[in-house]
Amino acid sequence: MVNDAERAIQYAQVCVLMLDGRQPPHKQDMAIARHVANEGRALVIAVNMWDAVEDKQAALTQIHDRLETSLAQLRGIPVIPISGMHGKGVDKLFKAILAIQRVWNTRISTGRLNRWLEPMLEAHPPPLVQGRRLRIRYMTQVKSRPPTFALFVSRPADLPEHYLRYLIGGLRQDFGLDGIPVRMVMRKGKNPYAK
Secondary structure, three states: OOHHHHHHHHHOOEEEEEEEEEOOOOHHHHHHHHHHHHHEEEEEEEOOOOOOOOHHHHHHHHHHOOOHHHHHHHOOOOOOEOOOOOOOHHHHHHHHHHHHHHHHOOOOOHHHHHHHHHHHHHHHHOOOOEEOOOOOEEEEEEEEEOEEEEEOOOOHHHHHHHHHHHHHHHHHHOOOOOOOOOOOEEEEOOOOOOO
16 A cells, blocks of 8 residues: 555655544654655645534644644645535645646746846855855756756855755745745856866
């Protein structure tokens, strides 16, 4: 059963994780959601048995809090309450699936990315390493599904993880990439003066 689930995630574009609305999300639910993110797939959370939930606001708050702590890298995952027995909320679920698939297929031009990158670098410059500032030359999107960006840096190995998180967070906020994995690869540009 686990192998079947992993195979389904591997070949899917959008995964729907079904939770029981009467219970808080379990550790196994979050492990599956992390696996979906690691595979680079879009994710929608469907909360079933919503008609049987007594305190709906508290249940939604609990789910959002758990997602925020366990899957902070996928901020903004759509959470759709449904009732499978009565068919309520299923139309909203399908709309959320189509919307997250459009985000997952996002393409951003290199010019637009670099116009975005310039003020980001001015607001929070890259750190100094051995007395010299790291130089980020430019950025381009190398693929979609999930959106993957290449960042051309003077010394890629020295760019700290927190700076990458800053850039990815900015991409999510400014280009509406919430709820999907965003990947960033670093590359070193060629030195025209090197022999």
